[in-house]
Amino acid sequence: MEGLADPDLAAALVAGSQDALAELYDRYAPLAYGVALRVLGDPARAEDAVQEAFLKIWNGASTFDARRGSLRTWLLTAVRNRSIDYLRGRAAHERQEQELVPELVEAGARSDPWRQVSLSLERTAVREALTSIPAEQRQAVELAFFGGYTHREIADMTRVPLSTVKGRMRLALEKLSSYLQGRGLVDV
């Protein structure tokens, strides 16, 4: 299981392999728990969010499509969304907006050593990109992504027009996108 690329790992999950789930857990649990803890700040709730996200992948593995993104991205997006649901006190079925499944083709189809390297490159790039953009753009994105606030709420709390918040989010994501593309970390 250890060297399996995402599509093979997903196939093993669909087949009901507990080993595959254990492998997925061992690969990504610290990342997943880190995201949940950052959103929730409460270890017990963070554990619940991580557990639900892994179950979601486990029960939905048959819908996995490597062209649409990696297992890692799917998992982490699920962790983030469940964590925000907890934070906002809403049940998963109330979530109306689309799941943030990005069409991020990266480590998925590659071998295990590359996955590690790719993950660390991508993490470095994301952090560099976020520190390189203006603070108010970073703040708008982080309040939305890790804080679960809507653009309207962010406009209220930062006392700027809604259109300004929308613009900041757009600029921040465009810069992050070109930063990742410039390092060959996403396919164009």
Added chain:
Amino acid sequence: MSEHEELEASVAAWVLGAVDTDEAELMRVHIDACAICREAAVRLRRAAGALPLAADDVAPPARLRERVLTAAAASRGSLATSAPRRNEPRRPVRMTPRATTRARLPIYAAAAAILLALVVGAVAGDLIGRDSVRPPTSTVARFAVVGNQELAGARATVIDLKSDGVVLVDFNGLPALRSGKVYEVWLITSDGRADPAAVFVPDSNGSKVVLVNRSLEGYSLMAVTREAGPAGSDAPTEQPQMSGTIT
């Protein structure tokens, strides 16, 4: 202003999950039909998908691994053996927030405040009076089961994954059993009927994640006794050594 002009500005917010519910639906419909916005959404989604990497790795508690694997085995099992359960009507939504989740609200507020302080700095004060946290309707309920008498040091957290039809009981601090004995978990109704729910022997650290393969609906208490192994008893033969109120 055309619909496109109006909505294009919100594509990034939409990708971040930061638009209101009504607007999200408008966006979804528009993006299906508008090539320009769709192209932008795809590009920005790739970027948003990398945002979790801005969080630090944190090693989860070791027992979370066992919880995940146990719940997975159970939820797949329930899909395979009782697929029609998915079609059963959802349980009625309780009108009052559960005690445990209500108790957690201040923690949410505190966590949100800390987050804000980290990312917003000076404007953090604005959030504190914000009152948009709705009553929790989580699909996961948690409650504690605590020991008494000889099991005074024992404790369990019950995690009811309602959407997956799985209940996990995460035991800690259980004393070793005398030879031939097992711990038995009981579900007790408000009129005092005790139904056997699970039988187990803890590991050498006094820990165990136990799966209860039935709904807690209609029960008011969970309790634990020591019974003759390996199968346990049909009815409790001693006073409960651990108990907790089902919330």
